[in-house]
Amino acid sequence: MDRILILLAVLAVTALFSAWWKARDGRVIGQPVVTSSVPGSRWAAIPVEAADVAAAVAALGAPTTELTFVEFTAPDCVPCVRTKALLEEVSADRDDVSVVSLEVSEHLDLVRAHRIMRAPTTLLVTTDGHLLGRVGGLPRRDELVALLDGTREHQTV
Amino acid sequence: MSEPTTPLMIDVRGPRFSAALTFTVLVVAYLLQSPVLLGAQVAVFAVAAIAGLRWSPYGNLFRLVKRTLDLGPPPETEPEAGPRFSQTMGLIFSGAGLAAVVAGASGLGWSLVLVVVALSGLLAATGICVGCEMYALGQRLRPTTEAR
Numbered sequence: 665m666d667r668i669l670i671l672l673a674v675l676a677v678t679a680l681f682s683a684w685w686k687a688r689d690g691r692v693i694g695q696p697v698v699t700s701s702v703p704g705s706r707w708a709a710i711p712v713e714a715a716d717v718a719a720a721v722a723a724l725g726a727p728t729t730e731l732t733f734v735e736f737t738a739p740d741c742v743p744c745v746r747t748k749a750l751l752e753e754v755s756a757d758r759d760d761v762s763v764v765s766l767e768v769s770e771h772l773d774l775v776r777a778h779r780i781m782r783a784p785t786t787l788l789v790t791t792d793g794h795l796l797g798r799v800g801g802l803p804r805r806d807e808l809v810a811l812l813d814g815t816r817e818h819q820t821v
Numbered sequence: 822m823s824e825p826t827t828p829l830m831i832d833v834r835g836p837r838f839s840a841a842l843t844f845t846v847l848v849v850a851y852l853l854q855s856p857v858l859l860g861a862q863v864a865v866f867a868v869a870a871i872a873g874l875r876w877s878p879y880g881n882l883f884r885l886v887k888r889t890l891d892l893g894p895p896p897e898t899e900p901e902a903g904p905r906f907s908q909t910m911g912l913i914f915s916g917a918g919l920a921a922v923v924a925g926a927s928g929l930g931w932s933l934v935l936v937v938v939a940l941s942g943l944l945a946a947t948g949i950c951v952g953c954e955m956y957a958l959g960q961r962l963r964p965t966t967e968a969r
Contacts (some may be wrong), residue, residue, distance in 0.1 A: 667852055674938060675939075678939040679941070681939075682946070683939055685928075686947070686949075740902035740903055742899045743954075783954075
């Protein structure tokens with residue numbers, strides 16, 4: 665009888681974990697983009713939080729755009745491949761957004777600094793190092809589109 | 822390890838089928854407190870983790886079921902590395918559990934088995950593969966060899 669109760673308790677904890685995981689998976693956590701009246705950078709109201717990531721992107725030598733989706737990937741990671749395709753798809757009509765993949769094992773300093781716990785994890789950063797958003801897992805498409813649309817509105821203001 | 826350069830691609834339904842079997846076997850083993858049944862599951866993990874998923878007993882059973890019931894082509898395939906890493910995790914936990922049970926520490930032993938019960942149940946029911954997700958975390962905890 666005890667064994668059955670223990671087993672049921674284990675299954676209940678597992679179900680709770682599953683619900684928690686599903687609630688977070690792919691959620692886009694955006695920085696509150698407050699329209700800044702400060703002259704200069706249009707992202708001036710957001711603290712510089714990803715200067716190291718922006719520097720790593722610049723170091724790749726590829727032509728940089730104002731915004732970059734930086735996806736942290738692992739080998740043999742199926743959701744990583746799907747995430748890359750999704751990021752490229754949602755940013756296809758934006759010439760100011762590019763997509764970059766960084767291998768977790770080759771950028772351990774960034775992984776530690778940004779507490780990246782999973783592959784894929786995606787960050788949206790600006791050239792000058794502002795962090796605009798973060799997603800763990802395969803991003804939810806509608807939230808990703810909303811995040812990008814937010815940056816466009818911000819731009820025109 | 823001398824693996825072929827093209828990774829073995831497996832049907833994504835395979836690991837969930839295997840997880841469901843693992844879950845069932847370990848639940849029965851736990852309820853009956855049967856070291857023999859636990860030992861059988863440890864052996865299944867060992868074959869899949871060490872010899873590769875091509876040799877996995879549950880994987881082969883899945884292929885047989887697939888042929889018999891004509892389940893059709895895989896909806897998607899994935900490299901075997903992630904699921905194989907998970908089988909290794911399963912082997913470590915259930916193997917340690919078996920060792921503890923045999924050594925007389927049955928409380929500890931069956932607790933380790935219940936961890937595998939939870940993770941295999943999670944994979945079977947939802948497709949969430951905790952072992953596969955651990956990769957990035959494992960990389961992060963690994964000490965850096967340069968620039969330290």
